[in-house]
Amino acid sequence: MSDQLEQLCSDARKALDEQAVRIVQLHFDPELGAPYWLEKAKELDFNPLTDVKCFDDLNKFPLFEDDALRGGPVQRFLPKKWHGDHKYTFETGGTTGVPKSRCVVRDHFIDYEEFSKTLSDEDFPPGSNWLMLGPSGPRRLRLAVEHLCQVRGGICFCVDLDPRWVVKLLKKGDVEGAKAYADHVIDQAYTVLTAGHDIKCMFSTPKLLEALAMRLLDEGTSIAEIGIKGIFAGGTEFTPQWYRFCKEELLGPDVFITPTYGNTLMGLACGKPFDPADDYKITYYAPQPRAAIQVVDFDDYSKVVDYGATGRVKLTTLTEELFIPGFMERDEGEREKPHPKYPWDGISGTRPFHVFAKKTTVGVY
Template sequence: MSDQLEQQADAARKRLDEEAVRIVQLHFDPELGAPFWLEKAKEYDFNPLTDVKCFDDLKKFPLFEDDWFRGGPVERFLPKKWHNEYKYTFETGGTTGIPKSRCVVRDHFIDYEQFSDTLSDEDFPRGSNWLMLGPSGPRRLRLAVEHLCQYRGGICFCVDLDPRWVVKLLKKGDVESAKAYADHVIDQAYTVLTANHDIKCMFATPKLLEALAMRLLDEGTSMAEVGIKGIFAGGTEFTPQWYRFCKEELLGPDVFITPTYGNTLMGLACGKPFDPADEFKITYYAPQPRAAIEVVDFDDYNKVVGYGETGRVKLTTLTEELFIPGFMERDEGERELPCEKFAWDGISGVRPFHVFAKKTTVGVY
């Protein structure tokens, strides 16, 4: 790293340390804290209010258990400071059993307003209408993209998409019905795009974006010809190979696309700005200090791997609405150096954690 980037990285780390302390102070505040953490603190052999003095001190907490998010009351993770505000509930998973859920006040709005600041007005013109081509229902993504569109001055058009139904079909081996459902989703998107709504920007998942682009080509048109200028997409299906295919074959030179990586707990990690020298390599940077990603050793989740080395994704969420120390994601990848735009560690090659990969069912999106 250059001297200037090292200074920026040091400043970013200092801010992360300060935010870790501030957020722990709020979530464990006896009067305003989160009910879940106030109860949990009774089990610890340390005092979060006095013993957390930097980000690394969060290792004092046990790893966060996935099942803690299943069932209610959903507001137990939300500090009492927010309990009289309007609240939203977002779910993830839920194909089998009780879905994981999160109670939110404004986090989804803040995350996407900050993401908006990373988008260029040339590729994502302000005042433009958007198409949200992704999951609907109880998922945060639908409302978050709509807010992003409104924040930038536009109107958001959405489709109906229930990914749980598609996963059920695939698990039963009913590929034909799953394909029919995917066609149903693309029919909705095609209808909206060709109805003179002046849509210039969109969110899509790789599978759905590819299917829509192919449908437009079959109809004798293209993304550029129907007016699309900027697309952000995300998911482990967004590989370097698909990135090249998308830019060179599906979209062409007049449509910009940027990769993203995120979920209901983290927010949205941005992709490193495209550089031809990277050979379509995709590197993501978490929205620090609101969330931090560490690429950790497969056998020691408190040990960060070296740059360029492979490890599992460890997520820490630090917002006034949600505190998650040490959540082990179902992804792995390679640790990357900070970059000029994002002065903290990144991750490339994001893919399903190899232990779970064979058990993962990838649906319509």
């Protein structure tokens, strides 16, 4: 590690330590804190207000049980500081049982404002209109992408897409029904792109982007010819193999695509800038200090694995609107070294946690 990168890493760690302390102080504040954490504090064997002095002190908390995010009142994780503001509710999952949910004021806007700073004006021209080719309904992605578009000076066009219905069809073995629904979504995207809206940027999941590219090819055109300059995509199907296929076969040299990895709790992790020397390996970096991910040992979630080793993803969310320590994600991957643009640990090879993998239905993602 160069001296410059080592200093960047030191500065980033200091910022993470300061963020951890500041966020814990807010969420456990007797007057302004979050109802859930104020109640939970009674069960803890330490005092978060005095005993959390750095990020590592968050290990004092037990691992977070995600069932706590199911059901209401949805605002119990939101500090009382924000209870008088306009609020949004976003859900994740929900194909079976009560979905996990999150109450938000501005976090989704802030996450994508920060992400916007990582996008080049050459690939994502300011003032350009966008197509949001992803899930709608109670997911934050739809509003977040629209805000990203607006921050960059454009108008966002959206499709109607219910991923829960696709998953239900696939679980029933109705492959034809799922394909028909995917065709319905692509029909909407094709209509928007050919309606004279001058769309130059878009979000898509890998499966839908591939389906759109095939549809355009059938119509005698392509992603590039229809006017798209920049794409950001996300989903577990974004593999190195698909990345190469996408760049070489679907997009060509004139369309830029950047991988992303995120969810309702973490926000948006950015991909390491493309480097041919990486042979299309995709490395993601969490949006520190607002969220941090650690790749931890499968048998000991308190132990971070060595660089290059495989482990499960452990997420910590640290924003003024949400504090989640030690959330075990349903993903695994390899721990990667810091990068000058993102001077903290990254993760590559993200895929469903092997214990759950056989039970995971991917759907349109």
